[in-house]
Amino acid sequence: xxxxxxxxxxxxxxxxxxxxxxAAQFVVVLVTTLLGLIAVTFFIGRVxxxxxxxxxxxxxxxxxxxxxxxxxxxxxxxxxxxFAIYVKKAVxxxxxxxxxxxxxxxxxxxxxxxxxxxxxxxxxxxGTLIGIPLGVLAAVRRGTLIxxxxxxxxxxxxxxxxxxxxxxxxxxxxAKLGWVAGPGRIDVTYSYLYTPVTGIVLIDTLLQGQMxxxxxxxxxxxxxxxxxxxxxxxxxxxxxRSFMLNELAQEYVIAxxxxxxxxxxxxxxxxxxxxxxxxxxxxxxxxxxxxEGSVLTETVFAWPGLGQYITNSLQNADMNxxxxxxxxxxxxxxxxxxxxxxxxxxxxxxTR
Amino acid sequence: xxxxxxxxxxxxLQAWLLSSEPASRWQAxxxxxxxxxxxxTKNPLAVLGLAIVILLVLVAILAPLIAPYSPVAGGDxxxxxxxxxxxxxxxxxxxxxxxxxxxxxxxxxxxxWVVMLVAVIATPIGVMIGxxxxxxxxxxxxxLMRITDIFLAFPRLILALAFVAALGPGIExxxxxxxxxxxxxxxxxxxAETLTIRNSDFIAAVKLxxxxxxxxxxxxxxxxxxxxxxxxxxxxxxxxxxTAAGLGFLGLGAQPPMPEWGAMVATGRNYLIDxxxxxxxxxxxxxxxxxxxxxxxxxxxxxxxxxxxK
Numbered sequence: 297x298x299x300x301x302x303x304x305x306x307x308x309x310x311x312x313x314x315x316x317x318x319a320a321q322f323v324v325v326l327v328t329t330l331l332g333l334i335a336v337t338f339f340i341g342r343v344x345x346x347x348x349x350x351x352x353x354x355x356x357x358x359x360x361x362x363x364x365x366x367x368x369x370x371x372x373x374x375x376x377x378x379f380a381i382y383v384k385k386a387v388x389x390x391x392x393x394x395x396x397x398x399x400x401x402x403x404x405x406x407x408x409x410x411x412x413x414x415x416x417x418x419x420x421x422x423g424t425l426i427g428i429p430l431g432v433l434a435a436v437r438r439g440t441l442i443x444x445x446x447x448x449x450x451x452x453x454x455x456x457x458x459x460x461x462x463x464x465x466x467x468x469x470x471a472k473l474g475w476v477a478g479p480g481r482i483d484v485t486y487s488y489l490y491t492p493v494t495g496i497v498l499i500d501t502l503l504q505g506q507m508x509x510x511x512x513x514x515x516x517x518x519x520x521x522x523x524x525x526x527x528x529x530x531x532x533x534x535x536x537r538s539f540m541l542n543e544l545a546q547e548y549v550i551a552x553x554x555x556x557x558x559x560x561x562x563x564x565x566x567x568x569x570x571x572x573x574x575x576x577x578x579x580x581x582x583x584x585x586x587x588e589g590s591v592l593t594e595t596v597f598a599w600p601g602l603g604q605y606i607t608n609s610l611q612n613a614d615m616n617x618x619x620x621x622x623x624x625x626x627x628x629x630x631x632x633x634x635x636x637x638x639x640x641x642x643x644x645x646x647t648r
Numbered sequence: 649x650x651x652x653x654x655x656x657x658x659x660x661l662q663a664w665l666l667s668s669e670p671a672s673r674w675q676a677x678x679x680x681x682x683x684x685x686x687x688x689t690k691n692p693l694a695v696l697g698l699a700i701v702i703l704l705v706l707v708a709i710l711a712p713l714i715a716p717y718s719p720v721a722g723g724d725x726x727x728x729x730x731x732x733x734x735x736x737x738x739x740x741x742x743x744x745x746x747x748x749x750x751x752x753x754x755x756x757x758x759x760x761w762v763v764m765l766v767a768v769i770a771t772p773i774g775v776m777i778g779x780x781x782x783x784x785x786x787x788x789x790x791x792l793m794r795i796t797d798i799f800l801a802f803p804r805l806i807l808a809l810a811f812v813a814a815l816g817p818g819i820e821x822x823x824x825x826x827x828x829x830x831x832x833x834x835x836x837x838x839x840a841e842t843l844t845i846r847n848s849d850f851i852a853a854v855k856l857x858x859x860x861x862x863x864x865x866x867x868x869x870x871x872x873x874x875x876x877x878x879x880x881x882x883x884x885x886x887x888x889x890x891t892a893a894g895l896g897f898l899g900l901g902a903q904p905p906m907p908e909w910g911a912m913v914a915t916g917r918n919y920l921i922d923x924x925x926x927x928x929x930x931x932x933x934x935x936x937x938x939x940x941x942x943x944x945x946x947x948x949x950x951x952x953x954x955x956x957x958k
Contacts, residue, residue: 325797332798336807340814451946455886455939459897460913460931463920467928471921588803592894596917606806607898610813622810629803 318641326634333626334386337619338379391620396612401620404605409624410495411481412594412601416586418521423528424579428568430529431536435544436563446533453530458523458589462596465519477515479598486512520597527589528582535578539571546570573644580636584629687951694947700940708756715750720905722746730923740925742915744905748925751907752933758908759937762823762892763885769827771881774834779869781835782842783861793839800832805891812900819902822895826888833884834877841873875952883945886938893934909934 350357353365366372370381385391391401434446469475477483481497486509490501498517501510543549544567552562590603598604602621609617666683670676689695707714723729723745733740739748781792811825845851846869854864895901896910904911909930916927 328794329798329801332795333802336802337810340810451939451942455890455935455942457890457893457897457910457913457931457934457938459894459910460927460934463913463917463927463931467920467924584803588805591805591809592897595898606809610809611899613813615813618810618813622806625806626802630801633801 318638322634322638326630329630330627331383333623333630334383335379337386337622338382341382341615341619342375386623391623392616394609394617395614396609396617401617404617405602405620405624407495408600408602408605411497411599412587412590412603414496414498415517415520415524415593415599415601416583416590418517419524419586420528420579420583422521422525423532423582426525427529427532428536428575431533432540432563432568434533434537435540438541443537446537449526450530450534453527458527459592459596461526462520462523462593465523466596469519476519477512479596481516481600482509482513483516520593520599524586524589524593528586531582531585532575532578536571536575539574540567543567543571573640576643577636577640580632580639584632587625587628684951688947691947691950693943694950697940697943697945697947700936701944704756704760704937704940707753708760711754711757715747715753717747717750719746719751719754719907730919730926732923733925733929739929740923742912742926743919748912748929751912752909752930755907755909755912755930755933756937758819758902758906759889759892759934762819762826763888763941765823766827766830766888767881767885769823770831771834771877773827774831775838775870775873775877777831778835778838778840779842779865779873782839783846783865783869785846789839792835796832796835799829800836802829804829804887805894808891808895809898809900812895817900817903819906819908822892822901825895826891829891830884830888833880837876837880838870838873841876842869845869845872879945879949879952882941882948885941885945889934889938889941 349362349366349369349371353361357365363372370378373381389402393399394401394404397404430442430446430449434443437443466478470478482501486501486506489509490497490504490506493500493503497513498510501507501513544563546567549562549567552566553559557566587602590599590601591606592603593599594601594603595607602625606618606621606625609615609621662682664675665679667675667679670679688698717723723741725745728737728741728745730743731737731741737747737749739752742748742751777792777796781789781796807829808822808825811828812821815821815824851864851868854868859867892901893908893910893913896908897914899911899914902908902911912930913927913934916923916925916930919926
């Protein structure tokens, strides 16, 4: 009796210990990866052929002025010390000021990030809602027309340049058919009818009851969101198909069928629920990819988000802004990766 | 007397290739290759992919013979600017009066150049890091794989953007940036393969013969890793092409007047509504070529790496 109790206590303790170990690993991976990210951007900032001192004082400044500016920027210190300062600043979110807007880079990013988030979130929702059923159907009807269609959609999604598809979409649905609004987030006419609160136009206009502005925003966001949704769909449906094929071959599926459950229940309740755990990872990855792909989409649709901010800064050699944007997107990317990994371990008892 | 007609016996060359008792090492290798080729050609999409890639190579080599006009010299701006596709200008002309078909044809050289260079730079880096990490194990493995994971966790396009921003725009820098961001998956694969090879008996036998570590890695480990890495590289080609085109589109890749497809799409953006062909044609070329590489990669994976095929 006593031994049983202690052994159960021991089990709990070991489960807790293994969880703590995982959590510690998680923190170590997160910290090293983010440090690596900061180190790479620091390195990139150092190899820029543009001398930041000359950019400030001009190339005809006397040597004393040049030296003083150099000292003010901290460039006379040893490289290691510079890196330590850089890390300290990056951790507190201080990436310096943008040359282009003269604001702190972090303020700029906070202003533009909601737009990117809005687009990527809508894209992921569309991709998930359509991609999962398509993938399930393809797996269930393996080898039939629907399977071929899903495979084809996936292949095209992997092969088509996103910026080109965006332009062609604008050409057909905006210029030729007039079904959706053109580039931008909202018409100038409506842009002063609401006050930005969350920074997400769809939510702001809805909360303030500006229905005309809301529908205008919808018609602006429709095309880019569907476009991103397609790319996420291509990935999600392909992975869903492969996970479902795996599950459908398992014995519990046969058992469920033998038990006399309806095919609908077997597929959507039993098999899909087991495939859902790895799918969470896939959806998180596709979300991260959409955030990254925003650089191209936002350029095409003149969408004032982080991607466009980075490209604009690039074209003006505004390195603070470029590196700040890189770190922010990289951090979100890394976090999404790790969180999906953690969720996977939490939800799937077999990985414990 | 006349029974069933005799089964068609494989004749001459085929019999030699399929012989179950190859007389030499290269006969055995050719036979394996032939079997792989037979499996490969059973998949029509893979053959289509191969055809597209071969077409790309041929067009790139024969560009001066195929292209009817110069890819960079502008035409008569009064009469030849932004003409729609026609018999004389198959894909129409752009804002400088240049024939878009000729530019697309020459652009295939740039695309092929980028793909080849990235493969030549990134693959050896990845394979070296992966095999060394996998073969040595211990702290070397930990450090190398930690670095790989860090690079793997980065968003590729954004990192390539930052690199190009630092190095300055241009096709060479774009190639370097893409290579720096594309080796980590190869290292992962090479390491996984090495781990399965490392403890096998034949490696122990080679060790007993006194072979040095570099000799084992180069002579015995790498040749066995290479087929899965090749599959992965082929599957990555489409991604490399798309990244390069994306950099070109943002004005960070090949600089004008080079006929790079992504940059051509960017030019076409200004004339999208009324002169759609300026953007449509080069984009279509990017699409077809990366589709070709994807189809080829899928087919190769089925033949060379049956485990991964689902």
